[in-house]
Amino acid sequence: MRYVQEFRNAQLVRNTLNELRRIVTRPWVLMEICGGQTHAILQYGLDQLLPPEIELIHGPGCPVCVTPLEQIDRALEIARQPNVIFCSFGDMLRVPGSQHDLFSIRAAGAQVRTVYSPLDAVRIAQQNPDRQVVFFAIGFETTAPANAASVLQAQALHLKNYSILTSQVLVPPAMHAILSSPARRVQGFLAAGHVCAVMGYWQYPPIAEQYHVPMTVTGFEPLDLAQGILTTVRMLEQDSCEVKNAYTRAVTYEGNRPAQAMIEQVFTVCDRNWRGIGLIPQSGLNLRPEFAEFDAEQRFQVAHIQPQESPLCIAGQVLQGLKKPADCPAFGKQCTPQKPLGAPMVSSEGACAAYYRYGRTISLNSTSQP
Amino acid sequence: MCLGVPGKIIEIKEQNGLLMGKIDFGGITREACLAAVPQAQLGDYAIVHAGFAISLLSEEEAQATLDALREINDLDQELGLSLG
Amino acid sequence: MNQNPPIPPIEGPLCPLPLRHDETIVLGHGSGGQMTHDLIQKVFLATLGRSCLPNGNDSASLALPTTPGRLAISTDSHIVTPLFFPGGDIGRLAVCGTVNDISMSGAQPLYLTAGFILEEGLPIQTLQRVLLSMQTAAAQAGVQFVAGDTKVVEHGKADGLFINTTGFGWIPEGRTIGGEHAQPGDVILLSGPIGDHGIAVLAARGELGFEAEVESDVAPLNHLIAAALQAAPHIHVLRDPTRGGLATTLCEIALQSQVGIWLDEDRIPIRPTVRAAAEMLGFDPLYIANEGKVILIVPADEADAALTTLRAHSYGQLAERIGEVRRDPPGRTLLRTTIGGTRVLDMLAGEMLPRIC
Numbered sequence A: 001m002r003y004v005q006e007f008r009n010a011q012l013v014r015n016t017l018n019e020l021r022r023i024v025t026r027p028w029v030l031m032e033i034c035g036g037q038t039h040a041i042l043q044y045g046l047d048q049l050l051p052p053e054i055e056l057i058h059g060p061g062c063p064v065c066v067t068p069l070e071q072i073d074r075a076l077e078i079a080r081q082p083n084v085i086f087c088s089f090g091d092m093l094r095v096p097g098s099q100h101d102l103f104s105i106r107a108a109g110a111q112v113r114t115v116y117s118p119l120d121a122v123r124i125a126q127q128n129p130d131r132q133v134v135f136f137a138i139g140f141e142t143t144a145p146a147n148a149a150s151v152l153q154a155q156a157l158h159l160k161n162y163s164i165l166t167s168q169v170l171v172p173p174a175m176h177a178i179l180s181s182p183a184r185r186v187q188g189f190l191a192a193g194h195v196c197a198v199m200g201y202w203q204y205p206p207i208a209e210q211y212h213v214p215m216t217v218t219g220f221e222p223l224d225l226a227q228g229i230l231t232t233v234r235m236l237e238q239d240s241c242e243v244k245n246a247y248t249r250a251v252t253y254e255g256n257r258p259a260q261a262m263i264e265q266v267f268t269v270c271d272r273n274w275r276g277i278g279l280i281p282q283s284g285l286n287l288r289p290e291f292a293e294f295d296a297e298q299r300f301q302v303a304h305i306q307p308q309e310s311p312l313c314i315a316g317q318v319l320q321g322l323k324k325p326a327d328c329p330a331f332g333k334q335c336t337p338q339k340p341l342g343a344p345m346v347s348s349e350g351a352c353a354a355y356y357r358y359g360r361t362i363s364l365n366s367t368s369q370p
Numbered sequence B: 001m002c003l004g005v006p007g008k009i010i011e012i013k014e015q016n017g018l019l020m021g022k023i024d025f026g027g028i029t030r031e032a033c034l035a036a037v038p039q040a041q042l043g044d045y046a047i048v049h050a051g052f053a054i055s056l057l058s059e060e061e062a063q064a065t066l067d068a069l070r071e072i073n074d075l076d077q078e079l080g081l082s083l084g
Numbered sequence C: 001m002n003q004n005p006p007i008p009p010i011e012g013p014l015c016p017l018p019l020r021h022d023e024t025i026v027l028g029h030g031s032g033g034q035m036t037h038d039l040i041q042k043v044f045l046a047t048l049g050r051s052c053l054p055n056g057n058d059s060a061s062l063a064l065p066t067t068p069g070r071l072a073i074s075t076d077s078h079i080v081t082p083l084f085f086p087g088g089d090i091g092r093l094a095v096c097g098t099v100n101d102i103s104m105s106g107a108q109p110l111y112l113t114a115g116f117i118l119e120e121g122l123p124i125q126t127l128q129r130v131l132l133s134m135q136t137a138a139a140q141a142g143v144q145f146v147a148g149d150t151k152v153v154e155h156g157k158a159d160g161l162f163i164n165t166t167g168f169g170w171i172p173e174g175r176t177i178g179g180e181h182a183q184p185g186d187v188i189l190l191s192g193p194i195g196d197h198g199i200a201v202l203a204a205r206g207e208l209g210f211e212a213e214v215e216s217d218v219a220p221l222n223h224l225i226a227a228a229l230q231a232a233p234h235i236h237v238l239r240d241p242t243r244g245g246l247a248t249t250l251c252e253i254a255l256q257s258q259v260g261i262w263l264d265e266d267r268i269p270i271r272p273t274v275r276a277a278a279e280m281l282g283f284d285p286l287y288i289a290n291e292g293k294v295i296l297i298v299p300a301d302e303a304d305a306a307l308t309t310l311r312a313h314s315y316g317q318l319a320e321r322i323g324e325v326r327r328d329p330p331g332r333t334l335l336r337t338t339i340g341g342t343r344v345l346d347m348l349a350g351e352m353l354p355r356i357c
Helices: A010-023 A035-044 A069-080 A090-094 A102-107 A118-127 A144-156 A171-179 A193-199 A204-211 A222-237 A257-266 A289-294 A315-319 A351-357 B059-078 C034-051 C090-103 C124-141 C196-205 C222-231 C245-257 C272-281 C300-311
Strands: A028-032 A054-058 A084-088 A111-114 A132-139 A162-169 A188-192 A215-218 A243-245 A267-274 A278-287 B005-015 B018-024 B028-033 B045-049 B052-057 C069-078 C108-119 C144-153 C161-172 C187-190 C210-212 C237-239 C260-264 C295-298 C320-326 C333-336 C342-345
Touching: A010 A222, A010 B059, A028 A035, A028 A222, A035 A054, A035 A188, A035 A222, A035 A351, A035 C342, A054 A222, A069 A084, A069 A102, A069 A132, A069 A162, A084 A090, A084 A118, A090 A102, A090 A111, A102 A111, A118 A132, A118 A144, A118 A162, A132 A144, A144 A162, A144 A257, A144 A289, A144 B018, A144 B052, A162 A267, A162 A289, A171 A188, A171 A204, A171 A278, A188 A193, A188 A222, A193 A215, A193 A257, A193 B045, A193 B052, A204 A215, A204 A243, A215 A222, A222 A243, A222 B059, A257 A267, A278 A289, A315 A351, B005 B028, B005 C272, B018 B045, B028 B045, B028 B052, B028 C272, C034 C124, C034 C144, C069 C090, C090 C108, C090 C124, C090 C161, C090 C222, C108 C124, C108 C222, C124 C144, C124 C161, C187 C300, C196 C210, C196 C272, C210 C272, C222 C300, C237 C245, C245 C260, C245 C295, C245 C333, C245 C342, C295 C300, C300 C320
Parallel strands: A028 A054, A028 A188, A084 A111, A084 A132, A132 A162, A188 A215, A215 A243, C108 C144, C260 C333
Antiparallel strands: A162 A278, A267 A278, B005 B018, B005 B045, B018 B028, B028 C210, B045 B052, C069 C161, C108 C161, C187 C295, C187 C320, C237 C295, C260 C320, C333 C342
């Protein structure tokens, strides 16, 4: 695959890591804020190849994990209704609500469909005029333009049976929340490459300066990640708190203006609850009043839902990077991918699932060589 | 988050008021919305996320990044540091 | 006095006309009466042709081979949607799946049974296409159908068509092949690229809206395996990586044998198109189903001979050596990644879902 394989070149990765080893002089704690980056790091075993001075903490960059419990419960409530076709990204199907998840209510007869794109949900609405089609619009800024496009298309088609249940979240407020926490250990950030492809990175220099934390816009392939880590550590070694771009093939300073305009047109900023973390002000997106007819929350009147979180799940601390998944007493025991207690164990991006799947329950150093 | 994959734009058309395209990811093709990349031309590469092109991929920048990373290799070799 | 000519024996009213091609299956076809009889004679037996040993009785009686050995039996039900996909269909899948399961114990597959559950409304032409495909696959594998059954259920209860096949084979004496026999030092071979079947079926289903130049790899592997066993008589494990993919299958073997399985990511063959599809959707090719591939775990001194033999066969041309078996860590499967890291592989947990993260 072009523009993918080249960034998996083992030799170049090794050289980048050698350079990192050469320049690092003291321990540093870095956070990657994107679940896709967490996934890639663990999938390739990149964290094992880093010099021991570098510690990577996995931030709340998984929109699946941080979708608040009440939104999951609202989704379940809507999906249960007999004339509804509930469409969702695959990641959301196993996320536990207070009592059930989308998978189990599908087994009980609800119409729940996995889609690859919100635009597919619009097509389903066109094809099923006698049903209500609801799309679970989760995501960071990366997904917001696609979700906005689906609403605009439904509007252009004069569809009366399409609506979205919004649970959009924004990255910069989350960074503020993490960096302003008294317990924070993060010294450098790997900024999420695809969020920045949409938004640019003009929002970050004030944050970098305020907290004196250098940041590097980083991609998703092993070479991108190695380069993002190297660039950030270089800045740390030089006591600099700039924002640099290591994903120049996809990201510019201003970002994608037409995409930002679409988000602006359809959504407005609001307060948002992050599962496991709590309320972060002005950290979410809601539909603007002129698009209220596409708001599933209003159409289905599911405002009064009281969620109930599992007492065992320490997702909040994991998502903030304060604890590792293996620190959780339920990890691998009461909480596994087959029967997850909290969202980070469900999503393939979730730190707990990634740790479980890539086997951080065993110490790889103890395996013998033939 | 943000599984975004680069693919080549092989078709551009307008559909229900939205700019749409067909993307070739290397033998597999899929439709994607190009509304956020109105400047796209046939043959350009786009990063596609959830059926939506979030940006075009700059081939020059891709090459420049790889060239810069290769230079690290040369430097390491000069310093005799290559362990790989 | 008039002599009437002798009256020939009559079973009942006979319809001389063949079943029309635009006819569909109705509940009457499953009632056991004349309609069922006609369906069996004119559609099932006529299409399965020489792959069939019908004798009209309630059960088949067959002689087992006289060479010393053991009987191998396997059964499988097939429910794939859509019924037809690039590279194959439910019929081919039903035959090859069971032929392959039998072959994985080192048995020569001999006979198959086939049970059908038909949905009311299924076009008879569709049924004929499926049966023809089964006949072709059975002939390719060199097996025969010896018993069958068909039932009809109401519309909405069967996704068109469900098929169950049971296979019988003969394992020569002295051959012990199974998931519990992998040993440290063994070499792991894979007969070809992974992920073709799963991606082909997913594309054919259309729910994720993509088109791919990928065909299912569904194929009968008994001849390939027989050739490999000739070249490498002491093969320890044979298994086909079907549902759950290569990774899940190897995890099972590692657990059964209580050995450590080590794989090289760079050596695992994957077609570029399959890789691209998996990337785009967020799937891991190691977990995608295959229906025409076999994993062979062989003693090190027979590995080269086995690999050469595989590559000389049409179903094994792209065979690769993908890893080795070690003592440690017992019961675990590990992957050396392309950049030199190590990753533990687990079994597939639940359904594989496309992701946006």
